[in-house]
Amino acid sequence: MVKKMLRSYDYTLVLAPIILSLFGLIMIYSSSMVVAVSDKYEGTPDLFFMKQLKWLFLGIFVYIIALVFPYKAYKRLLKLIFFGAPIILLGVLLFGTTTNNATRGFLGIQPAEFIKLGVIIYLAGVFSNKQSYIERFVPAFGPPLTFIIIIFLLVYKQPDLGTGLLILATSGMIIFCSGIRPKHLSRLILVAVVGVMLLYPFLSDEQLGRIEAAYNPFHEEIADSNGYQLINSYIAIAAGGVTGEGLGKSIQKFGYLPEPHTDFIMAVISEELGIFGVGFVLFMLLLMIWKGFTVAMKANDPFGSLIAIGISGMIGIQSIVNLGALTGLLPITGVPLPFVSYGGSSLVILMISMGILNNIAMYSRLKGSEKQNNEEKKIAYL
Structure with missing residues (x-):
């Protein structure tokens, strides 16, 4: 049985997140060596590298646990x-501490990162249990939508609007694939649009400034404040060109691009490694997302399928939001680039997610292998 399990794992889902995380580790060292020795942190050049390395070891450990733990038990x-x-x-809202727009709890952990996976598991479980009456909107979607709204408001109040919107978007993808009727889906989309419009007046001055800076960063009143980070991101991307300036040779990390190892690490990758470095990151992310949706299509039950959709959607949406921010297509929200940006909580939860995804793939392949063997036995018997 153990040999069958080992043969049934998708080793692309083992290698891809580890390879991308190791690449991210290298780029975290390169992009943070100047920031780490600044007056703000007063550390050694490898300060963030060593911290992320410890989180990566923990991430690999929990990945292995999630890899062998039966996903159906999460129900x-x-x-x-x-x-x-x-x-x-x-x-966390009452007793946590907020640093760089991220509220942390015990041991510096960001609970909102773990809540993202919790929401995926909850929605997948609830909607898989409600398949017999999924067309009845109120009993099928009432409690889950109430839960999502509560979670969003609590995350938004931390304040962490980026993670809150990411949870909403991922939840929306799961709802879209849950079997909801088109007319109910259209009504939900209308409600979501109205909700965003109602949220706008409650945005803080900083959040409004980020929206304005995303689409007009060179305005004389914005360029030196909210538009400063985006402008320097543009400079880094333009300087990199096709081949890049060379690993470790970024200029923007010398105080021009604030916190270059977090949300804007892709700008440093572009500056140092050019289009080849950017292409490598995009390829690895797209590979994992594509593999995730493939697992969803081949899953044996709605629960596994919806979890796979949620995890793949979370990685995809988070990547789009991060890349959209550093290119000015979307406002800056503080969402890290999966597996690459500095952040322990984000890395650990992503590794757990990939372990769960591979566990679903393994059980799907085992089931398919058993079905094929049974069919071959029937043919041999005949």
Whole structure:
């Protein structure tokens, strides 16, 4: 049985996240060596590299655990997630500390990162249980939508609008694939649009400034404030060109691009490694996303399929939001680039997610192999 399991794993889903995380580790060292020794951190050049390396070891460990843990057992956690997630977020809101627009709890962990995966598991479990009456909107979607709204508001109040919107977008993808009727989906989209419009007046001056800076960063009143980071991102991308300036040779990381190892690490990658470095990152991300949706299509049950859709959607949407911010297509939200940006909580939850995704793939292949063997036995018997 163990040999069958080992043969059934998708080793692309093993190698891809580890390779991209190791690449991210190299780029974190390159992009943060100047920031690390600044007056703000007063560390050694490898400060962030060593921290991320420790998180990567933990990420690989929890990946292995998620790899062998049966994904169907997560269904037992639905009530715990439903009641526990809001309590945790409320506790962090009351007692946590906020640094760089990210609220942290015990040991510097960002609970909102773990809540993203919790929401995916909860929605996948609930909608897989409601397939017999999924066309009845209120009983099928009422409780899950209430849960999503509560989670979004608690994350938004941290304040972390970027993660909140990411949770909403990922939830929307799961709902779209849950079997919802088209007329109900259209109504939900209308409600979402109205909700965004109603949210606008409650945005802070900083959030409004980021929106304005994304689409008019060179305005004389914006360029030295909210538009400063985006302008220097443009300079880094333009300087890199096709081949890049060379690994470690970024100019923008010398105080021009604030926190270059976090949200804007792709700008440094572009400056140092050019289009080849950017292309490598995009290829690895697209490979994992494509593999994830392939797992979703081949999954044996709606629960596994919806989890795979949620994980793939989370990685895809998070990548789009991050890349959109550093190119000025979207406002800066503080969302890290998956597997590449500095951030322990983000890396660990992504590795857990990939482990779960590979576990779903393994069970799907085992089921398919058993079905094929049974068919061959029937043919031999005849």
